[in-house]
Amino acid sequence: MLLLEEEPRSVLPRSLKGSCFFQSEELSSVLTQKPPHTPVMLKEVLHYLDVQPGQVVLDMTFGGGGHTKEILNMVHEVTVLALDRDPTAISLAQQLAKEHSGRVKPLLGRFSELEALLADMNIKPGSIDAVLLDAGCSSMQMDEAQRGFSLSKDGPLDMRMDGERYPDMPCAADVVDTLDQQALASILTAYGEERHARKIASAIVKARRVNPITQTQQLASVVAGSFPAAVLYARKDRLQRPAHVATKTFQALRIFVNDELNELHAGLRAARSLLRPGGRLCVITFHSLEDRLVKRFLQGDDLSNLDQYHFSPRKQGAGKGKLLDEKRDGGSVDWLPLRRKVITPEKDDVKDNPRGRSAKLRAALRR
Ligand SMILES: C[S@@+](CC[C@H](N)C(=O)[O-])C[C@H]1O[C@@H](n2cnc3c(N)ncnc32)[C@H](O)[C@@H]1O
Numbered sequence: 001m002l003l004l005e006e007e008p009r010s011v012l013p014r015s016l017k018g019s020c021f022f023q024s025e026e027l028s029s030v031l032t033q034k035p036p037h038t039p040v041m042l043k044e045v046l047h048y049l050d051v052q053p054g055q056v057v058l059d060m061t062f063g064g065g066g067h068t069k070e071i072l073n074m075v076h077e078v079t080v081l082a083l084d085r086d087p088t089a090i091s092l093a094q095q096l097a098k099e100h101s102g103r104v105k106p107l108l109g110r111f112s113e114l115e116a117l118l119a120d121m122n123i124k125p126g127s128i129d130a131v132l133l134d135a136g137c138s139s140m141q142m143d144e145a146q147r148g149f150s151l152s153k154d155g156p157l158d159m160r161m162d163g164e165r166y167p168d169m170p171c172a173a174d175v176v177d178t179l180d181q182q183a184l185a186s187i188l189t190a191y192g193e194e195r196h197a198r199k200i201a202s203a204i205v206k207a208r209r210v211n212p213i214t215q216t217q218q219l220a221s222v223v224a225g226s227f228p229a230a231v232l233y234a235r236k237d238r239l240q241r242p243a244h245v246a247t248k249t250f251q252a253l254r255i256f257v258n259d260e261l262n263e264l265h266a267g268l269r270a271a272r273s274l275l276r277p278g279g280r281l282c283v284i285t286f287h288s289l290e291d292r293l294v295k296r297f298l299q300g301d302d303l304s305n306l307d308q309y310h311f312s313p314r315k316q317g318a319g320k321g322k323l324l325d326e327k328r329d330g331g332s333v334d335w336l337p338l339r340r341k342v343i344t345p346e347k348d349d350v351k352d353n354p355r356g357r358s359a360k361l362r363a364a365l366r367r
Contacts, residue, residue, distance in 0.1 A: 039066030040356040041345055045132060045282050048338050048363035051075045055129035058274060059083065060111060060267055062093050063138035072100055081123070083107040083114055085162050088140060110162070111267030118274065131271040134284040135264055137161070137254070139355065145216075148172060151250050154217040159257045172253045173214045181205045191261075191289065192252030199226050200249055220246045241354075251287065264290055268297045272334055275366035280338070282363045291342065291360045298364050300332025331364065338363040 039045070045067055051057055054077050059068045062082040071078060082093040082104055093106035109117050111133075115125075141161065142149050148158030148171070157173035160166075176184070181201045188197035203226035204213065213219050223246035224232055233242035255261065264285075271281050285291045297303060331337050343361040350357045 038353055039070065040134060040284055040353075040359045041343065041349070041361050042067065042070055044343055044361055044363075045134075045284070046070065046074065048282050048361075049130040049132060049280050051078055051130050053077045055079075056081065056123075056127065057130045057132070058128050058271075059132050060114070060271070061132070061134040062089050062106070063134065064089070064140055065092055065096050067132055067134060068093075068104065069096065072096075072103060077103075079103055079105065081105045081107060081118070081128075083109060083111075083117070085110045085165075086138075086141065087163050087165060089138065108165075111263045111270055114267070114270045115273065123274075125273045126276050128274045128279055129276060130280045130282075131275055132282050132284075133264075133267050133271065135260070135267075135290055136286045142355075148216055149250070149254060150216060151220050151244055151246055154215055157214055157216055157219055159254045161258045170257065172219075172257050173212070175253060175257060176204055176213045176219060177208060187256045188249055188252045190252070191255040192248035193289070194248040194252060196226070202226070216250075219249070220244065223249050255289070261289060261293060264293055265297070265303055268294065272366070277366055279366045280363065281335070281366065282361060284359050284361050286358050286360075291362075294362050295342070298331065298335045298337060298362060300334065331367075334367055335364040336367055338365055 049057070049071070051071055051074070053075055055075070056079045057068075057071055058081045059065075059071075060083045062068060062084040063086075065082070068080050068082055071080060080103060082090075082096070084090055084093065085108070087108060090106050090108045093104060097104040097106055105121070107114070107117050137149055141147050143153075144150075145153035145155035146158070147163075148155045157171065157176065159172040160169055162169065170178075175187070179187070181198075181204075184204055185197040185201035188194040188200055194200065200223050203222050204219075207213060207222040207225075211218075213222060224244070227245050232245055235243045235245060235247070268283070275281060283294045285294055293303065329336060330340050339362075343363070345356050345359050
């Protein structure tokens with residue numbers, strides 16, 4: 001039965017509502033203790049994926065396994081293919097695979113590598129029943145100072161989700177150290193939607209002439225130094241809490257280092273190819289650049305000129321009249337939306353875990 005526009009049922013106990021992000025935990029304890037698992041919009045994801053016994057689910061962003069664990073608990077005889085580009089996440093998936101023999105198949109790789117990984121396992125296009133893509137970083141990544149994602153904890157300016165898997169892949173310190181001022185400003189504008197991109201890029205270039213910027217706190221100070229002291233925390237997040245002026249710079253660098261928008265696009269195309277007709281897709285995103293991309297993809301825009309899309313985010317309105325394969329139900333030849341409007345977390349969920357406050361869920365059925 002089609003669930004278009006239907007509200008999610010309240011299927012979960014209160015304790016399981018919340019965000020996918022872990023609370024503050026060091027990596028070592030994440031591996032040795034049972035991690036807290038409060039996935040973002042869990043109730044809504046379970047509702048829209050509507051997983052049935054015997055089905056094959058693809059969790060493209062295993063992370064701490066919060067969503068996967070709940071799917072395994074709720075549905076018998078389900079098989080979960082658990083992808084993540086982060087070897088730490090895959091260690092957790094391997095642990096879970098031992099506990100649920102045969103039901104979890106860990107896959108180390110990126111969205112852009114997924115189809116090749118599945119072809120090696122003889123999993124054919126059009127054979128998956130449900131796909132979840134919960135974009136962005138996990139708290140395991142954010143809270144571990146050594147990973148270099150955090151603005152508030154000092155650590156090496158790294159930000160590579162793949163960890164050491166690709167030693168030649170530039171980390172955030174390499175980007176900050178080597179790109180010219182104009183390129184840095186473009187990254188901050190395109191991926192951070194930072195209004196003061198040129199000012200910040202100029203401050204970075206000046207500072208690195210004196211000392212290379214290798215630490216997260218060092219970068220935060222350089223960015224802060226380009227603003228008057230009075231405005232350091234003048235920006236507010238969606239909960240009206242003070243946000244550091246370097247927040248957008250960190251977001252922009254992280255997206256650039258991990259090529260996150262191209263990866264998201266590759267992930268959506270993989271989902272389209274892997275889902276069977278009638279299969280379900282849930283995508284959770286955490287900022288407007290990602291959500292715009294998902295929305296347009298589900299409306300039928302193949303986004304083949306993604307480079308232009310990246311570097312002119314403000315021009316996106318211009319493309320609205322040109323959507324390909326647009327259907328009157330708001331979907332496309334490939335997708336039927338299960339809910340026309342974007343789904344956001346309930347107020348209580350945001351209160352329980354503010355990190356999930358900007359989450360947006362889109363759910364669609366593969367035609
Ligand atoms: C928000 S977390 C997922 C949390 C998970 N749903 C849970 O409940 O624990 C996102 C995860 O996706 C992974 N990821 C992000 N981009 C990826 C990509 N392009 N390919 C594979 N994994 C990716 C990250 O390494 C991270 O572990």
